[in-house]
Amino acid sequence: xxxxxxxxxxxxxxxxxxxxxxxxxxxxxxxxxxxxxxxxxxxxxxxxxxxxxxxxxxxxxxxxxxxxxxxxxxxxxxxxxxxxxxxxxxxxxxxxxxxxxxxxxxxxxxxxxxxxxxxxxxxxxxxxxxxxxxxxxxxxxxxxxxxxxxxxxxxxxxxxxxxxxxxxxxxxxxxxxxxxxxxxx
Amino acid sequence: xxxxxxxxxxxxxxxxxxxxxxxxxxxxxxxxxxxxxxxxxxxxxxxxxxxxxxxxxxxxxxxxxxxxxxxxxxxxxxxxxxxxxxxxxxxxxxxxxxxxxxxxxxxxxxxxxxxxxxxxxxxxxxxxxxxxxxxxxxxxxxxxxxxxxxxxxxxxxxxxxxxxxxxxxxxxxxxxxxxxxxxxxxxxxxxxxxxxxxxxxxxxxxxxxxxxxxxxxxxxxxxxxxxxxxxxxxxxxxxxxxxxxxxxxxxxxxxxxxxxxxxxxxxxxxxxxxxxxxxxxxxxxxxxxxxxxxxxxxxxxxxxxxxxxxxxxxxxxxxxxxxxxxxxxxxxxxxxxxxxxxxxxxxxxxxxxxxxxxxxxxxxxxxxxxxxxxxxxxxxxxxxxxxxxxxxxxxxxxxxxxxxxxxxxxxxxxxxxxxxxxxxxxxxxxxxxxxxxxxxxxxxxxxxxxxxxxxxxxxxxxxxxxxxxxxxxxxxxxxxxxxxxxxxxxxxxxxxxxxxxxxxxxxxxxxxxxxxxxxxxxxxxxxxxxxxxxxxxxxxxxxxxxxxxxxxxxxxxxxxxxxxxxxxxxxxxxxxxxxxxxxxxxxxxxxxxxxxxxxxxxxxxxxxxxxxxxxxxxxxxxxxxxxxxxxxxxxxxxxxxxxxx
Numbered sequence: 119x120x121x122x123x124x125x126x127x128x129x130x131x132x133x134x135x136x137x138x139x140x141x142x143x144x145x146x147x148x149x150x151x152x153x154x155x156x157x158x159x160x161x162x163x164x165x166x167x168x169x170x171x172x173x174x175x176x177x178x179x180x181x182x183x184x185x186x187x188x189x190x191x192x193x194x195x196x197x198x199x200x201x202x203x204x205x206x207x208x209x210x211x212x213x214x215x216x217x218x219x220x221x222x223x224x225x226x227x228x229x230x231x232x233x234x235x236x237x238x239x240x241x242x243x244x245x246x247x248x249x250x251x252x253x254x255x256x257x258x259x260x261x262x263x264x265x266x267x268x269x270x271x272x273x274x275x276x277x278x279x280x281x282x283x284x285x286x287x288x289x290x291x292x293x294x295x296x297x298x299x300x301x302x303x
Numbered sequence: 304x305x306x307x308x309x310x311x312x313x314x315x316x317x318x319x320x321x322x323x324x325x326x327x328x329x330x331x332x333x334x335x336x337x338x339x340x341x342x343x344x345x346x347x348x349x350x351x352x353x354x355x356x357x358x359x360x361x362x363x364x365x366x367x368x369x370x371x372x373x374x375x376x377x378x379x380x381x382x383x384x385x386x387x388x389x390x391x392x393x394x395x396x397x398x399x400x401x402x403x404x405x406x407x408x409x410x411x412x413x414x415x416x417x418x419x420x421x422x423x424x425x426x427x428x429x430x431x432x433x434x435x436x437x438x439x440x441x442x443x444x445x446x447x448x449x450x451x452x453x454x455x456x457x458x459x460x461x462x463x464x465x466x467x468x469x470x471x472x473x474x475x476x477x478x479x480x481x482x483x484x485x486x487x488x489x490x491x492x493x494x495x496x497x498x499x500x501x502x503x504x505x506x507x508x509x510x511x512x513x514x515x516x517x518x519x520x521x522x523x524x525x526x527x528x529x530x531x532x533x534x535x536x537x538x539x540x541x542x543x544x545x546x547x548x549x550x551x552x553x554x555x556x557x558x559x560x561x562x563x564x565x566x567x568x569x570x571x572x573x574x575x576x577x578x579x580x581x582x583x584x585x586x587x588x589x590x591x592x593x594x595x596x597x598x599x600x601x602x603x604x605x606x607x608x609x610x611x612x613x614x615x616x617x618x619x620x621x622x623x624x625x626x627x628x629x630x631x632x633x634x635x636x637x638x639x640x641x642x643x644x645x646x647x648x649x650x651x652x653x654x655x656x657x658x659x660x661x662x663x664x665x666x667x668x669x670x671x672x673x674x675x676x677x678x679x680x681x682x683x684x685x686x687x688x689x690x691x692x693x694x695x696x697x698x699x700x701x702x703x704x705x706x707x708x709x710x711x712x713x714x715x716x717x718x719x720x721x722x723x724x725x726x727x728x729x730x731x732x733x734x735x736x737x738x739x740x741x742x743x744x745x746x747x748x749x750x751x752x753x754x755x756x757x758x759x760x761x762x763x764x765x766x767x768x769x770x771x772x773x774x775x776x777x778x779x780x781x782x783x784x785x786x787x788x789x790x791x792x793x794x795x796x797x798x799x800x801x802x803x804x805x806x807x808x809x810x811x812x813x814x815x816x817x818x819x820x821x822x823x824x825x826x827x828x829x830x831x832x833x834x835x836x837x838x839x840x841x842x843x844x845x846x847x848x849x850x851x852x853x854x855x856x857x858x859x860x861x862x863x864x865x866x867x868x869x870x871x872x873x874x875x876x877x878x879x880x881x882x883x884x885x886x887x888x889x890x891x892x893x894x895x896x897x898x899x900x901x902x903x904x905x906x907x908x909x910x911x912x913x914x915x916x917x918x919x920x921x922x923x924x925x926x927x928x929x930x931x932x933x934x935x936x937x938x939x940x941x942x943x944x945x946x947x948x
Contacts, residue, residue, distance in 0.1 A: 155334045156341075204483060218383075225345040226338050 119164045119253075120227050123190075124153035127167060130189045139174055146170035156227070161253055180257040180283075187261015188268065195269045198222075208266040208274055209245065209295050213237060235259075240292070249289040254282045256289040263293065350494055353381050357498050361505040370505040371475070372404055378479065378498065382463075382491055386423040386480040390430040392473050399430050399476065423480050425450050429464045430476035437473060439465035439492040439499075444484050461485045465495040467502045474506035522598040524571055525578035533597035533605055537655045540609050545651050549608040549617040550662040552646040553581065553624060556674040558602035561639055569634050573641055574602065576632050581606070584624045592616065605662070614649055614679075621645045621677045629675070642675035649679070664688045691746060697733060698743060698752050702759060706732050709763045710933035713942060714785070714904060714926045717918045722946050724783035724817070725771075726926060727764050728933045729756065748789050757792045761802070764816075765809040767936050774943040782943070785817040785847060790824045799835050803842055813843040819870065820846070822854035829860055836865035847904070852892055861899065869896045873907025873927070880913055893920055 128151075131140045144151040147166035153159060168186075172179040195202045201222055205211040211219075220232040233255075236248035249256055260276055267274040273296060280290035357374055364370045375387040390399040429449050432440050442449055442462040449462055460482045467475040477499070520532035528536070540548045555577055562570030578596070581604055585594055593609040611617050628643035646666025648658050665680040667688070672678070701707055711725035731738040747753040764784055771782055792798060806813050818839065825832045825848065836846045847868035852875055871892050878885035889905070896903045905917050908927030917925055930948055931939075 154330065156337050225342050228341070228345070 119159055119161050120155070120223075120230055121153045121157035121159060122155040122227070123164060124159060124167075125155050126190045126193055127164070127186055128153070129193060130186060131171065134189070135175065139171075142174050143167055143170040146173060158227075158229070183255065183257035184261040184264070187258045187263075188265040189261075191262050191265025191269055202269060206270070207295075208263070208270040208272050209293075211266050211270065212247070212263060212293070213245075243294075245293045245295075247291040247293060249291070250282075250287070254289075256281060256283070256291075259289075260291070263291070349381060353377055354497060354501060358501045358504070361502050362508075364505070367505050367509045368402055368404060370502065371402055371477070374498070374502055375477065375479075378477070378495070382479060382481075382495075384479040384481045386425075388423075388425045388478050390427070390476045390478070392434060392475055396434070396472060399427055399434065401425070423450050425478050425480070429462055429478055433464045433466050433476045434473055437466060439463065439495055441487040441492060443486055445480075450480060459484065463492065463495075465492065465499050467499045467506060469503045469506045469510065474503055474510075477502075525575055525598050527578055527604070528595055528597035530597065530599040533595060533599055533607060534655065536595045537607050537658070540607060541653075541655050541658075543609075546609065547611040547614070547649060547651055548653075548658065549606075549611055549647060549649045550658045551606040551608065551617065551621050551624075551648075552662040552666040553604040553606070553628075554644045554646075554666055554670065555602040555628070555641045556644055556670070557641045561634075561641060565635060565639075569639075572634055573632060573639065574598070576634070577628065577641070577643075578604065580627050580630075581624055584620070584627050588620050588623045590616075592620070611649070617647060617649060618677065618679060621647050625675070625677050644669040644674045645677040647677060647679045661685065694743060694746055695750055695752075698747060698750070701731060701733065702752075702755060707756065707759065708732065708935065709760055709767065710935055711767075711784070711939045712926055712933040713931040713939065713948075714783075714924050715930050715948060717905075717914070717922055717925050720947055722780075722782070722942060722948075723924050724781075724785065725939065726785040726787075726819070726933075727760065727767075728787075729760055730933070744789070748791050751791060753789045753791050754795060757789065760786060761805055765805065765811055768811055768815055769809075770936060770940070771943055774940045776944055776946050780946060781814075783815060783817050783845065785819050787819045787849065788824070790821075790827065793820065793824050793832075793835070794828075799838050802839065802844070813839075814845070817845040817847050817868065819849040821849050822851065825864070825866075826854075826857065826860060833863065833865050840865060840867070850906075852888055861895070864899070864901075866901060868902045868904055870904045870906055871922070876905050876907045876913060876917075876927070877909060880916065889917075889922075890920060893922055897921070 128140055131143065140151075143149070144167075147163075147170040149163045149167050149170075168179050168182050171177075171182045175182070177185075201219060202211065204218070205214060215235055216237075220230075220234075223230050223232055233249060233251040233253075236246075238246045238248075240246055247259075249259055256278065260278065263274060263276055275294040275296075277292045277294075278289065279292055280286040280288060282289050356377055360370045360373050364373070371389040375389060379385070379387050389402045391402060392399060426447075426449050429440060429442065440463065445460055445462045460480060461484050462478060462480050464476055464478040466473040467477060520529060520535075521527065522529045537548075537550065555573070558570065558573065561573055578598065581596055585596060585606070589608075592611055595607040597605050597607075599605050608617055608620070625643055625645055628641070631638040631640050633639075644666055646662045646664065646669055648661035648665055650658050650661070653661070661680040661684075664684045664687075665678040668684055669676045669678040678684075708730045710728050710730050712728060713725055714723045715721065716723045729740060729744075731740075731743055744753070747756055764786060768782075768784055771784075775782065795801070803813070806816065818836075820832075820836075840846060845868060846866040847870050848864070848866050849870050850872045851869045853872045869892060871889055875885045875889050875892075879889050880886075893903055902923045904924040904926065905922050906926055908914050908917065908925045908929045910929055914925065914929055931942065
């Protein structure tokens with residue numbers, strides 16, 4: 119996992135819950151707490167930090183990831199505005215993850231192991247998004263989607279029809295933008 | 304432990320927190336700097352990768368279209384564009400033509416194909432600006448003047464275009480479209496200039512390929528097809544369903560003389576002028592016939608004719624060309640005549656080789672029969688040509704295998720009746736028969752074998768003269784041996800030197816030798832004849848004009864003729880007893896010779912009556928069957944000993 123994710127997690131936890139909670143998360147998880155955005159750290163470390171946050175904040179790990187994802191996107195839009203400026207809606211932004219966002223990430227962090235999302239327009243106007251990764255971070259993705267909607271001031275309804283945590287071989291989201299927002303993409 | 308150390312005041316904590324925050328910010332700044340560098344490095348790597356890819360494409364892919372298609376695709380990906388197109392600049396740098404990529408050829412280009420074929424219609428306006436300003440151009444907000452959607456819908460976004468350079472000129476312009484209205488990216492434009500230079504290699508290569516291909520198939524002087532293209536086209540014509548095909552060979556009769564006398568520049572100009580003339584005749588006279596005009600050798604042109612309605616049409620065309628070639632050329636401020644000989648061969652199912660060979664034989668025939676003519680190939684010519692080839696090969700062997708011999712025909716003084724000398728005549732004994740000189744001398748002359756035969760004859764004569772001198776009844780008896788000199792022998796650079804040197808080596812007085820040449824040799828290069836024969840005469844060698852009366856005797860040159868003897872052609876002599884005109888001619892020649900102080904020898908005296916007549920008319924000498932047939936040396940020695948008939 120890239121160091122930027124750990125940096126974002128630390129910043130967001132500190133902003134919302136204070137330095138003590140972050141320190142407590144480090145203590146509880148046994149994670150080193152020394153992260154630079156340029157570094158690469160074990161996936162286990164992020165999972166144990168999320169687990170620690172779940173225990174300390176008394177919310178399920180899935181919700182920790184959703185919460186983190188939502189705020190992380192907002193934070194990224196401040197740090198890397200050029201990635202967001204070229205799109206006018208969350209739908210456009212999300213559809214560009216494979217084509218623009220992840221290639222951009224790879225430019226910064228060579229060897230970044232970015233997941234690939236399968237998008238498909240459904241006949242009813244909704245968008246299905248498939249996700250398959252050994253990290254099984256579908257909840258983080260869900261948070262990212264919600265965060266993107268916040269950044270672009272539109273709203274998206276997200277429903278997860280399949281989940282690797284429930285025995286499926288991949289995760290499947292059905293995303294719906296209400297009329298007004300959809301037409302803007 | 305010092306108590307002050309353990310005091311943790313709110314102030315200290317605040318300071319530590321500030322320090323921590325500074326450290327945190329410093330780390331972020333460092334990360335940001337690194338990230339910027341990484342990004343830059345990545346970009347440079349991508350640029351380098353693209354340049355390398357374009358360079359290898361441009362240097363390796365044989366098809367320009369394929370190079371451009373790959374390049375458009377790669378640049379689209381690199382520069383985040385959705386549509387692109389390529390415009391080729393015409394050779395005169397005036398026009399732009401959009402490359403129409405083959406929509407079925409989508410192996411590996413599917414994305415480029417989609418980009419190129421669909422959605423966006425590019426206007427020529429932007430490429431024209433690039434062509435005019437010779438630099439890349441970026442349009443931040445495009446309007447319909449630059450591009451529009453294929454379905455005529457509104458089209459927004461940005462465009463950029465850059466030139467593909469071939470040396471210092473623009474060979475093509477590539478145009479790219481992006482849906483986003485992007486501000487000018489000068490770095491990208493600078494980079495694309497590099498790409499444009501690399502891509503230019505593909506055009507350069509194609510241009511030189513085209514040039515090479517053209518040069519391989521054309522004659523650089525006249526820009527006509529060359530032998531190779533002619534042969535290819537002929538082979539194709541032959542392979543096509545059976546139809547009448549003709550090959551017409553055209554040879555400029557006087558080209559060599561003009562080239563040698565006026566110089567190579569004049570020769571080249573003549574060839575170009577001749578080519579344009581033939582083209583003109585073809586344009587005006589071929590009607591529905593297809594033709595290809597080629598220059599296949601120095602002064603040899605050839606025409607392939609197809610779709611010929613009938614043989615006569617091909618012959619008429621040949622005759623039209625022949626007539627046109629008779630007109631004078633204006634070269635170096637003088638009028639030059641260079642008529643042409645033409646050989647025509649037609650065939651329905653002949654092979655290409657046969658047609659070419661037949662046309663060649665017909666051309667040879669045209670030249671043989673006096674040049675400035677058209678001959679159509681007939682099978683008999685082929686037989687004759689084959690015979691000739693055989694003869695030529697036999698001739699080359701004849702010298703080595705001792706098949707030649709020299710015979711001597713006596714020449715007598717008609718006034719005194721005394722033996723005056725001999726005419727040396729070559730004889731060829733081949734396969735048990737005597738081949739007449741007229742059957743092989745012209746070929747010897749043409750092939751150049753005559754020079755070697757001439758040297759051999761001179762060797763023989765030198766030996767024989769020594770034998771004759773011994774056989775003479777008394778020392779004072781003057782015996783002269785005449786030998787015939789061919790035009791080619793005479794044209795040898797060292798002709799006179801060789802002859803004099805030889806006589807000197809053999810210790811033979813030059814006055815023992817008489818050279819017989821025809822009027823044609825004299826007239827062909829009169830200045831040279833005057834110089835060379837003048838020099839030989841000053842050493843005592845006599846010069847005789849052979850077959851006099853038969854050619855076109857010019858009174859003008861007769862006056863200054865560097866000669867001692869006129870030999871009156873046998874055809875007049877044999878006819879003079881019965882034909883008054885022949886008698887008059889002989890009489891006239893005798894009077895002329897007297898006036899010009901030339902000795903006369905009558906050839907072909909066959910009976911006593913003619914002999915008497917010639918004596919009465921005052922002819923100096925004579926030869927013929929009446930006095931003796933040509934015979935080997937051994938058979939004339941007795942005659943020498945007697946000294947009379």
